[in-house]
Amino acid sequence: MSITDLDLYSQAILLLAGLIALTSFLMLGQSRLVRLVFIFAVQGCLLAGATAMAAGVLNYPHLYISAGLSLLLKGIVIPLLLHRLIHRMGLHREMDTIDHPARLMMGGTALVVFSYYVSLPIVQHSTLVTLNAIAVSLAVVLLGMLLMISRRQAVAHVVGFMSIENGLFFAAVVSTYGMPMVVELGVAFDVLVAAVVFGVFFFQIRASIDSLNVDRLSKLTEVER
Amino acid sequence: MDWILAILETLLFIGAAPLLAGWTKRVKCRLQNRKPPSLLQPYRDLLKLYRKQPILPHPASWIFRAAPYVVFAATVLTAAFVPLVAVNLPTAKIADVIVLVGFFALARTFLVLAGMDIGTAFGGMGSSREMTIASLAEPAMLMAVFTLAMSAHTTNLSQAMNYVLDTGLVLRPSFVFALGGLMLVAVAETGRIPVDNPATHLELTMIHEAMILEYSGRWLALIEWASQIKLMLYGVLIANIFFPWGIARDFSPESIGIGVGMIALKLALLAILLVLSETAFAKMRIFRVQEYLSFAYLLSVLGLLSHIILEAARVHH
Numbered sequence: 209m210s211i212t213d214l215d216l217y218s219q220a221i222l223l224l225a226g227l228i229a230l231t232s233f234l235m236l237g238q239s240r241l242v243r244l245v246f247i248f249a250v251q252g253c254l255l256a257g258a259t260a261m262a263a264g265v266l267n268y269p270h271l272y273i274s275a276g277l278s279l280l281l282k283g284i285v286i287p288l289l290l291h292r293l294i295h296r297m298g299l300h301r302e303m304d305t306i307d308h309p310a311r312l313m314m315g316g317t318a319l320v321v322f323s324y325y326v327s328l329p330i331v332q333h334s335t336l337v338t339l340n341a342i343a344v345s346l347a348v349v350l351l352g353m354l355l356m357i358s359r360r361q362a363v364a365h366v367v368g369f370m371s372i373e374n375g376l377f378f379a380a381v382v383s384t385y386g387m388p389m390v391v392e393l394g395v396a397f398d399v400l401v402a403a404v405v406f407g408v409f410f411f412q413i414r415a416s417i418d419s420l421n422v423d424r425l426s427k428l429t430e431v432e433r
Numbered sequence: 434m435d436w437i438l439a440i441l442e443t444l445l446f447i448g449a450a451p452l453l454a455g456w457t458k459r460v461k462c463r464l465q466n467r468k469p470p471s472l473l474q475p476y477r478d479l480l481k482l483y484r485k486q487p488i489l490p491h492p493a494s495w496i497f498r499a500a501p502y503v504v505f506a507a508t509v510l511t512a513a514f515v516p517l518v519a520v521n522l523p524t525a526k527i528a529d530v531i532v533l534v535g536f537f538a539l540a541r542t543f544l545v546l547a548g549m550d551i552g553t554a555f556g557g558m559g560s561s562r563e564m565t566i567a568s569l570a571e572p573a574m575l576m577a578v579f580t581l582a583m584s585a586h587t588t589n590l591s592q593a594m595n596y597v598l599d600t601g602l603v604l605r606p607s608f609v610f611a612l613g614g615l616m617l618v619a620v621a622e623t624g625r626i627p628v629d630n631p632a633t634h635l636e637l638t639m640i641h642e643a644m645i646l647e648y649s650g651r652w653l654a655l656i657e658w659a660s661q662i663k664l665m666l667y668g669v670l671i672a673n674i675f676f677p678w679g680i681a682r683d684f685s686p687e688s689i690g691i692g693v694g695m696i697a698l699k700l701a702l703l704a705i706l707l708v709l710s711e712t713a714f715a716k717m718r719i720f721r722v723q724e725y726l727s728f729a730y731l732l733s734v735l736g737l738l739s740h741i742i743l744e745a746a747r748v749h750h
Contacts, residue, residue, distance in 0.1 A: 211744040212600050219604035226606030226739045233731060309724065313731055317738070324742045340743045 217265045221382070224258040225341035228378065229320065232351040232371060236316050239304050241363050245290045248367050252282030255374055259381050268385050274377075277396050282374060286403045293407050294363060297414065304361045312358055316351055323347040330383075341382040348375030362413055362420040366406045373399055438684055439513070439524040445693075446512040446669075450661040451475035453668065453700055460708045475661065479654045487650030490551045500547035501652040501659075507540040508659040508666070515669055516591050518692035519681035520598075525591035530578050533590075534571065537622070540659065541567055548644030559643025562719060566621055566628065566640065569726035574618045576733030580611040581674060583740050590670075594677040606743050610736030612675050617729035619667035621722070623660070626711040628722055638719060665700070672699035 211219060231251040238244045256279035263271030294300050306312060323346035331339050352375060355368035373395070380387045387395070410420060417424045455472040462469035471477075489498070514528045541563065548560035582588045584607060585596040621628045624641040633639055645656050673680060679695025681688040717725060 211605060212603055216602070216604060222743045223604045223606045223609060226610065226735070226743060229739070230610070230732075230735060233735065237728070310727055313727065317731070317734055320735075320738055320742075324738070340745075343742045344739075 215265075217261055221258055221261045221265065222341060224254050224261065225344040225378070225382070228254050228258065228374075229344045229347055229351075232348050232355075232375075233313065233316055235367065235371060236312055236351060236355055236358070237306070237309055239306050241294050241302065241304065241361060242291065242300050244364060244367055245287050245294065248290075248371060249283055249287035251371065251374055252278060252284075252287070255378055256283055258378065259386070262381050262385070266385055270389055271381065271386050273389065274381070274386050274392050277392070278377065281396055281400055282370070285400065286370060289403050289407065290363065290366065293410060297410065297420065299361070299363065299420065302361075304359055304364055306358065312354070316354060319350040319354060320344075320347045323350055339383060342379055345375050345379035345382060348372075348378060351375075360421045360423050362406075362410055362422055365422065366403070370399065370403070435523045435684070438519070438689075439522040442517050442519065442522065443509070443513040443524070446515075446517050446665065447509055447658070447662055450512075450665040451479060451658065453665045453704060454661045456701060457664075457704045457708060460705055461711065464708060464712045479658055482649075482654035482657070483651045485650040487648075487652050490647050492550075492552050493647075494550055496543070497547050497550045497647075498652075500543040500550075501648065501655040503543040504540040505655040505659045507536045507543075508662045511536045511666060512662055514590070515666055516594060516673055516680065517669055518689060518696055519684065520591045520594050520677075521682065522591070525589070529588040530582075530590055530593075531575075531588055534575060534578070537663070538567070538571070540663075544644055544656070547648075551647050553647065555643045555646050559640055559646075562640045563644060566722055566726065569723055570618045570621045570729070573614055573726060573730040573733050574622075576730065576737060577611040577614040577618065580607050580733060580736040580740055583737070584608070584744070590674070594673055594680060595682075597674070597677050598680075598682070605740075607736040607740035608675060610732050610739060612671065614729045614733035614736060615667075615671055617725065617732065619671065620707070620710070621726060621729070623664045623667055625664075625707065627714045627717045628725065630716055638716065640719075668700050668703045669696065672696065672703060 211222065214222075228251055231247050231254065234247045235244055235251070238247060256275045259271055259275035259278060263269065263275060320343075324343040327343040327346055330342060349372050352368045352370075352372035355371065356365050359365060359368070377395075386392065413422075413425075414420055452472060452475070455470070455475045458474070459469040459472060511533055514524045515533065516522065516525050545560040545563055548556040548563070550556075578588065581593055584605065585593040587593055587596070620626075624631055629640040629642075630638070631641070633642065641660065645653065648656055673696070676699060679691055679699075681692035
C-alpha cells in the first residue's frame with residue numbers, strides 16, 4: 209500500500225509525522241533557549257493535531273481527549289512554564305553553544321535512517337495504515353536524546369526530555385491507537401509535575417554552581433586547577 | 434505545430450521575465466510605503482542599456498566579451514525546456530531537470546570567470562562568494578529534485594508534472610520538504626535577501642553585483658535579463674512542479690488560455706510571498722549563508738528520507 213491509496217486524513221497524519229520530525233531537527237539546531245521552547249510548543253501542537261486526525265480516521269473517540277490533553281499540556285502549559293522560567297533566570301538572551309552543528313545534523317539524519325532500519329520488521333507485519341510513522345516516532349525519541357547529550361544548558365536538557373516523551377506518545381498513537389486512558393492521564397500528570405520539579409531543580413543548580421551550565425557539575429573541586 | 438507552440442512559449446517566457454521583475458519591485462515598494470515605478474520599467478531599463486555603448490576594461494580577454502552571450506543563451510535554453518503554460522511540448526522531451534542544473538552551472542561558471550577575468554578586487558571577491566554559495570546550493574537542489582524523481586519515477590519535468598496531475602491532490606510529506614528546500618535554494622541562487630541584496634551596487638556584502646560591476650551597455654542588459662529569466666525559472670519550477678493545476682495538457686486554445694492565466698496568477702502570488710519574506714528578514718552575514726544552505730540541504734534530505742519511510746509501498750505477507 210503506498211500513500212496514493214490512502215485517504216486524505218491518513219495522508220495528513222503522515223504529513224504531520226514528517227513535520228514532527230522536522231521540529232525535532234529544528235530543536236537540534238536551535239541555540240537560543242526561547243526559540244527552542246517555542247519550537248517545542250509547535251511540536252506539541254502538531255502532535256495534538258496528528259492525534260486528533262488519528263482519532264477521526266480510526267474512529268477512537270477517546271483519542272480526542274488525548275489530543276486535547278497534549279495540546280493543553282505540551283502545546284501551552286509546559287512551554288509557558290519553561291518560558292517564564294527562562295525569563296526569571298535571565299537566560300532569554302543567552303546562547304547555548306553548539307559545537308559542530310553540521311556534524312550534529314548528519315548524526316540526526318543517521319539516527320532517522322537507523323530508526324527506519326530498526327522498525328522495518330515491525331512495519332512489514334502489520335496492516336495498520338499509520339504504522340509507517342513508527343520510525344518517525346522512534347527517531348523523535350532518539351533525536352531528543354541527541355539534543356540532551358549535545359547541550360550544556362539544563363533547560364535544553366529538559367526540553368530534550370519532554371521531546372522524548374512526545375516521541376513515545378506519538379509511537380503509542382500510531383501503533384496501538386493510544387494507551388489506555390488511565391495510563392495517559394497518569395503520564396500527562398507526571399510530565400506536568402516533572403516540569404514544575406525541574407523548575408525547582410533549576411534554582412537549586414543555580415544556587416549551588418551559580419549557572420545552569422551542567423558541564424560545571426563534572427568538576428569535583430571548587431578550585432580551578 | 435507543436436514546435437511553433439514550443440518556440441512561442443519560450444518567447445513568452447523570456448518576454449515576461451522583466452514583467453515579473455517589475456511586479457516584484459512594485460509589490461516591494463508598496464510594502465515599504467514608497468511610490469512604485471511602472472510595471473514596464475524593467476523593459477525601459479533593458480532598452481536603455483541596450484542602446485548604450487559598452488565599455489571594455491583594459492585587461493579584459495575574450496572571456497569577458499563572451500560571458501554575457503553564454504549566460505544569456507544558457508538561460509534561454511533552460512527556459513525553453515521548462516514547461517510554462519503546457520506540458521507534453523516537444524522541447525520538454527529533450528532535456529530533464531539534471532540538464533537544467535547543468536545549464537545553471539554553465540552560466541554561473543562563465544559569469545564567475547568573467548568576474549575574475551578583469552582582475553579587480555570586487556570581481557574576484559564576488560566570484561569566490563558566488564562559487565561558495567553555488568557549491569552548497571547545488572546539492573540541496575539536486576536532492577530536492579531526486580525527491581521529486583523518486584515519487585514520479587522520472588527526472589523529466591513534463592512527465593513529472595503529468596504524474597502529479599494524474600494522482601491528484603496527495604499530501605506527500607516528501608513534497609512539502611522538497612518544496613521548502615527548493616524555495617530556500619531559489620532565494621539563494623537568484624540572489625535575493627537574506628543571501629544577497631539585488632537592489633544595491635557598491636556594498637561590501639554584495640555577491641552578484643560584485644561580479645558584473647565592470648559590465649555596461651548591451652552586455653549588462655543581457656546579464657540583467659538573464660538573471661530576471663532565472664528568477665522566473667525558479668518561480669515556474671516551484672509553481673508547476675508542486676502546484677501544476679491549470680497547466681494545459683492539450684494544445685486547444687481554451688486550455689492554453691487557462692494555462693497562461695493560471696501561471697500568471699501563480700507567479701504573481703509567489704512574487705508576493707518572496708517580497709513578504711524579503712521585507713520580514715534582514716540580510717544575513719555572509720558567513721551565516723552556509724548555515725542557511727545546510728538547512729536547505731537538510732530539508733531536501735528529510736524529503737528523501739520521508740519518501741522512503743512514510744510513503745513507500747509496503748509488501749504484505
